[in-house]
Amino acid sequence: MWMNNCRKYRADLALLAGNDLDAVTRLEVERHIVTCPECRAHWQELQSSHQALEQSRGTAVVASSETNSVWVDVQRQIRVVDERSRRGSWRGWLPAVAMTAACLAIVLITSDILRESTTPPEFTQQPAYSPGTPVSFPTSAQPTIVPAGAEELVPERLGEDRPRRRSNRVERLSNGPYRGF
């Protein structure tokens, strides 16, 4: 007859089949098997199936003597990995190095350009004027020729003193049949 605590023993029976129980639990389960026919039948089926499972495992085991060591192949692959990692470390730094070099180049170029544009032109110190000393002008600079009496000239505003010339159309309108409007 199925007992309420049989459910608890079912998992233990499965573990007992593979000798995976501690001594205390094992004794307890074995005592239960004696008293419970249902669990005893379950236990016998478990033993039978587990024995089949264990018997089937023999041929799949690879004895080390049968196999050639994989170390030779693994060693070859390890060398490749090491080489790749060495190259990889360089490659990892390469973008940063290239970027830094590019930034440096840009900074150098722009600083040269800025220096050229902001530096004032060089002036030669002219000697102080003293009467009787001939004045020398820089050859590169063209002297402005100012005609005599130019300071009296008043700049004439364009068209200020000339009579304003009417356009042909205005002329026609003022002299035409609409004169006086």
Next chain:
Amino acid sequence: MARPHTMSEIDTQSLESPPPGGGVSDARLVEAVRKGDHDAFGELVKRYEGRLMSVLLRFVRDRELARDLSQETFLRVYERIEQFDPSRRFGPWLFRIGVNLGLDYMRKRKRRLWPLLFSESRSETPPDPSSSDPRQQLDLEQEVRHVLEGIPEHYRTVLVLRDLENFSTSEIAAILNRKEATIRWRLAEARTKFKQIWTRRQAERKPGDLVIPLPGSEESDHDVDE
């Protein structure tokens, strides 16, 4: 009720046992690898390659493929060796990478490779000389394979690692990155499910069919003769 010792159980080495050479521990080898010592890594490869290939072979059932996956596993281990926590055991960490690779591969080829469990590369697997009739063993393996197909993957993985590859539950917990209690619960569920399907399939066999005998059992010869 003591668990019988099989050849595979004797051959396979526990991840918690000392190194076979009795020499340098895994932790020291890992430390040396981190300093660039390739020979130390070679020692680790030779220490674990046999069992790793055995586990991968359970999943993919193709020796060449298992070999490729084990190479890939060691390569990933080498690439991630800096991420390894030295306070933990190296073996489960390595097998976690390997098992995940195997599971990923299986998921990609779902329903194409799982049916090949225990069946593919049959010609490459020599028959067990201890078995009186190799056909019995093949039939048994085929039947077990069919039953395993009916179990969900997260249960099946635990069952394969525990009952076929003989990892302890604590090692499986470390490999699958789960609590040991979870693994024990899954293991119990997996064995129960395996039992249910196995019993049903045995019961569904017609009376005239060959009953899958368990090698070594008394009734096996009688059933085969029939």
